[in-house]
Amino acid sequence: MSTTNYYSSASSSAICFSPHGVPSKCWCGENITTFTSKTKENPYRRFYRCVIAMKRENEDHLFKWVDEALLQEIRMVEEKCKLVAQDVNALRMEVMGTMKLHNINFKKMEDAMSKKIMKTVGVASVILCSIVWLWGRV
Ligand SMILES: [Zn+2]
Structure with missing residues (x-):
């Protein structure tokens, strides 16, 4: 982790192209690193960015706030949990029907x-009774 004072806020274009959740790679192919903002607007707020973007400020690279990415990640997990719960419920109904x-x-x-x-x-019983009856007659 390193620090920077470059980024005061996410640019609108970066938000549009940001992947959902925690990014692993920038669209330039470089791995993502966590940096810390030192601006007045976002002091000590952490963000994701590739190393190349930190060297070449004019290029358009992935930018994402860590807290926002983690919040998205939690919502994605919640959605997956809901889908799993629906699957389990459907499976239970199927098993109960079977x-x-x-x-x-x-x-x-x-x-x-x-x-x-x-x-x-x-x-x-009829055969047995018949045998007993016949036996009795003999
Ligand atoms: Zn990049």
């Missing part, structure tokens, strides 16, 4: 098994 369908199918299978068992027990 579980409900499985429960219905399981209940149908249980009923069908129950009917088959009752039918088998009924037939077996």
Whole structure:
């Protein structure tokens, strides 16, 4: 980190072309460094800028206040959290729907098994009674 007294405020063109959130590179390809403003308007306010921009003041390079970039970053994370929460909710609804369908199918299978068992027990009872009755006659 170094200090400078060049920048009193962000130029409007720099704001228009600034990437959202914390920048990692300037559009000239140079890495971004954090500098500290020493102006009356923004004393000790930190900003992002590439080293080339600090040497060549007349060129148009990325400029962004650190506090504004961090605020944008937090809002981006909040938006991502909302999307993740929506995805989780949609997934939960899908799983609950699938579980409900499985429960219905399981209940149908249980009923069908129950009917088959009752039918088998009924037939077996008739056969057993017939055998006992026939045995008794012999
Ligand atoms: Zn640059």
